[in-house]
Amino acid sequence: MTREAVIESSADVVAVRRLVRSAAIEVGLSLIDQTKIITAASELVRNALVYAGRGELRVDVVENGAKRGLRLVVNDEGPGIPDIEQALTDGWTTGTGLGLGLGGSRRLVDEFDLLSKPGQGTTVTVTKWAR
Amino acid sequence: MGELLRDHEEQVVNRWAQSVDAPRDELLELYRAILGAIEQGGGDLADLRGLLTELSRSRARVGYSPAETSKAVFGLKGAFYEIVVADADTEVLRGFIRFARLIDDLGLFTFEAYAEAREKIIMDQAEQLLELSTPVVKLWDGILAVPLIGTLDSARTQVVMEKLLEALVETGAEHAVIDITGVPAVDTQVAQHLLKTVFAARLMGAECVISGIRPQIAHTIVTLGIEFGDIVTKTSLADALAHAFRRSGVQVSGRPATHVTVRAEQA
Numbered sequence: 001m002t003r004e005a006v007i008e009s010s011a012d013v014v015a016v017r018r019l020v021r022s023a024a025i026e027v028g029l030s031l032i033d034q035t036k037i038i039t040a041a042s043e044l045v046r047n048a049l050v051y052a053g054r055g056e057l058r059v060d061v062v063e064n065g066a067k068r069g070l071r072l073v074v075n076d077e078g079p080g081i082p083d084i085e086q087a088l089t090d091g092w093t094t095g096t097g098l099g100l101g102l103g104g105s106r107r108l109v110d111e112f113d114l115l116s117k118p119g120q121g122t123t124v125t126v127t128k129w130a131r
Numbered sequence: 132m133g134e135l136l137r138d139h140e141e142q143v144v145n146r147w148a149q150s151v152d153a154p155r156d157e158l159l160e161l162y163r164a165i166l167g168a169i170e171q172g173g174g175d176l177a178d179l180r181g182l183l184t185e186l187s188r189s190r191a192r193v194g195y196s197p198a199e200t201s202k203a204v205f206g207l208k209g210a211f212y213e214i215v216v217a218d219a220d221t222e223v224l225r226g227f228i229r230f231a232r233l234i235d236d237l238g239l240f241t242f243e244a245y246a247e248a249r250e251k252i253i254m255d256q257a258e259q260l261l262e263l264s265t266p267v268v269k270l271w272d273g274i275l276a277v278p279l280i281g282t283l284d285s286a287r288t289q290v291v292m293e294k295l296l297e298a299l300v301e302t303g304a305e306h307a308v309i310d311i312t313g314v315p316a317v318d319t320q321v322a323q324h325l326l327k328t329v330f331a332a333r334l335m336g337a338e339c340v341i342s343g344i345r346p347q348i349a350h351t352i353v354t355l356g357i358e359f360g361d362i363v364t365k366t367s368l369a370d371a372l373a374h375a376f377r378r379s380g381v382q383v384s385g386r387p388a389t390h391v392t393v394r395a396e397q398a
Contacts, residue, residue, distance in 0.1 A: 014282045017316060035316055035347035036354065042318040043355075090356050098319045104355030 052078020
């Protein structure tokens, strides 16, 4: 089942965490993995909110043979990321945060894919597999 | 137009009551208020609006949707149209258009009244929640605790920080425990707020301990790469309290047989 959410305020970030939690429980992720994917979702949608002002999230349950997992696609139409390597470096930020959100999210999930071009928005796709 | 409405009151209200799901008495009262407004030239709608607000609220309480309430008001157009068509005078038809416009406004007004009432309830609750959910409690002389429960967003963490710092001044406490047992997830923003709170407290001469770090939270924090530096963290509030006791030189005596367990339910 696909779930979708639009992020326009910080209250929506809270709603996203709840949405991802229920999906993660449904897929059968362990408590630690649930917390990891929820945290990654929280980081990614907040990035969309902070840098683009608005974003969209799609949550899909995916299967790979016997394995089930959760795939999140966070999409925004913001300014885009000019240097992706730099953006993924810990401690690097153009905002006021800790600069760990993007790089940290990559470590929290099993698969991480970032598509971005200056002026064309950013799409991050992450997947967490149930063990 | 007013004349026509007055002459056919009985007929129109009956027809109206048939076509919509609302008690006839209520509709009659509303009908007379509309008639009154039209006969006065349609200038003063204050009474009518008051009546509609009341209607909208009372119907909302018994479970009608705002669309149903607006529809009930719009229903008057259909009921009255039958009378107007029978007359078929151009002047009357023109009057009917004005009348229909007034009814449209009134119908939309019930919708607005409903939304406003809802909005107010939600705002009040949000504010109450913000206040309620962030208590600063005194555990011991000079030891404060802030048990955080639920999802932390910027607004809430801001409130927590302010309340804790104020309480430190008021009580002169030198130790504070921030307990996050009830917080389901700690992301970089929440962590940053916690760190800022601890550093601010430190500037005021108070030492903060963060307690209630569960395995999944510890795992996530490490994976994210957040450094808590030299901030003391504990798994349970009891451990944090014991730490604060040691630091402030309080000695607790008693039988050591009792074992305290703190368990966190998933919020």
